Amino acid sequence: MNRHRRVLVTGGAGFIGSHLSDAILKHGFEVTILDNLHTGIRGQVPAGADFIEGDVRDSDAVARAFETEPEIVCHLAGQASIRLAWADPSADLAVNVEGTLRILAACREHRVPRLLYASSMTVYGNPDEIPTSEDAPARPVAHYGITKFAAERYVHLAADDPEHPLAVTSFRMFNVFGPRQRLDNPYQGVLAIFLGNVLRGEAVTIHSDGEQSRDFVFVGDVCRAWIEAIDNQSTFGRVFNLGSGRPTTVNTLCDTVLGLCGLDRSNHPVHHEPAQPGDIRRAAADVSAIQETLGWQPKISLEEGLEPTVAWARHAAERR
Ligand SMILES: NC(=O)c1ccc[n+]([C@@H]2O[C@H](COP(=O)([O-])OP(=O)(O)OC[C@H]3O[C@@H](n4cnc5c(N)ncnc54)[C@H](O)[C@@H]3O)[C@@H](O)[C@H]2O)c1
Known part of the structure; x- marks a missing residue:
């Protein structure tokens, strides 16, 4: 049914983007x-996809991608580290905001009718209410949250252009986890950082007291929401949280990861260091909007999703 309908996935060699590309191909689209390849890996690009190595800030590379005539754009390419954004806010701004503007300009030029955007729960900062709904004010407390919010607003502003109708949807994803999340990148993804530490026999470092919470959502559940939204008009113009709705403290996460590797704090070192700038204290998604609109529910709990994640991570560690 989707034959000859092409989807452009920016960031498709990365963690979420590669899973999404797999899922889109399975649904019969061309990709x-x-x-x-800044953090993405060439080997993660699905065999059935056409791959263009290039930067979303580079108009020539973007033009080459749009020459393949996508009907739908899933825009996930981005700088995804709160830490690196803090260290170099200009670089974060260039990739996340200017890169998004470049993609939006190409959508306009090539009259692409549909775009879905990878936004982030960091737009909320430290919200007053947990679980947090999409109506909560955006008060990001880190550069990364500011650029994700700015890009989200540019996306939705582009949708209002009367000259070029563009149906947009943004997903404010919470802590996505699963296989292929890089274990060797100390700057993004607390779960993968801990897992990498434990599998390499390194001490785990918890910033702050470990009682800060995060909402972990399995990558397969996230991809299902993106796919179901592509042609669903009730998602057009909307912003949705994608999370499990369940807060997990960083202490619990650490103990769970240790436990799955047959360890605990008595036989594996766990250190505490001060909180890092831009750290959020509590996070959990109110997912009622996407439940009502798409009937979407997360199906895989943290415990269920950790099993294949740890199995993949062990395998990946052995292959290195
Ligand atoms: N992982 C999460 O929990 C999470 C949560 C909310 C939002 N997001 C967003 O989802 C998207 C994907 O995140 P991820 O976790 O898969 O991270 P990732 O680092 O694995 O994926 C990002 C991809 O974008 C590519 N990329 C980076 N800069 C680029 C550029 N200038 N031009 C072209 N490609 C570029 C990278 O090589 C990588 O393949 C990001 O936009 C991120 O901000 C992620």
Whole structure:
């Protein structure tokens, strides 16, 4: 049914983007991936996808991607680290905001009718209410949250252009986890950082007292929401949280990861260090909007999703 309908996935060599590309191909679409391999991995690009190595800030690379005539754009390419954004806010701004503007300009030029955007729960900062709904004010407390919110607003502003109708949907994803999340990148993804530490026999470092909470959502559940939204008009113009709705403290996460590797704090070192700038104290998604609109529910709990994640991570560690 989707034959000859092409989806451009920016960031499709990365963690979420590669899973999404797999899922889109399974749904019968054709896929083009644009990725500069900054954190993405060439080997993660699905065999059935056309791959263009290039930067979303580079108009020539973007033009080549749009020459493949996508009907739908899933824009996930981005700088995804709160830490690195803090260290170099200009670089974060360039990739996340200017890169998004470049993609939006190409959508306009090539009259692409549909775009879905990878936004983030960091737009909320430290929200007054947990679980947090999409109506909560955006008060990001880190550069990364500011650029994700700015890009989200540019996306939704582009949808209002009367000259070029563009149906947009943004997903404010919470802590996505699963296989392929890099274990060797100390700057993004607390779960993968802990897992990498434990599998390499390194001490785990918890910033703050460990009682800060995060909402972990399995990558397969996230991809299902993106896919179901592509042609669903009731998602057009909307912003949705994607999370499990369940807060998990970083202490619990650490103990769970240790436990799955047959360890605990008595036989594996766990250190505490001060909180890092931009850290959020509590996070959990109110997912009633996407439940009502798409009938979407997360199906895989943290415990269920950790099993294949740890199995993949062990395998990946052995192959290195
Ligand atoms: N992982 C999460 O929990 C989470 C939560 C909310 C939002 N997001 C957003 O989802 C998207 C994907 O995140 P991820 O976790 O898969 O991270 P990732 O680092 O694995 O994926 C990002 C991809 O974008 C590519 N990329 C980076 N800069 C680029 C550029 N200038 N031009 C072209 N490609 C570029 C990278 O090489 C990588 O393949 C990001 O936009 C991130 O901000 C992620």
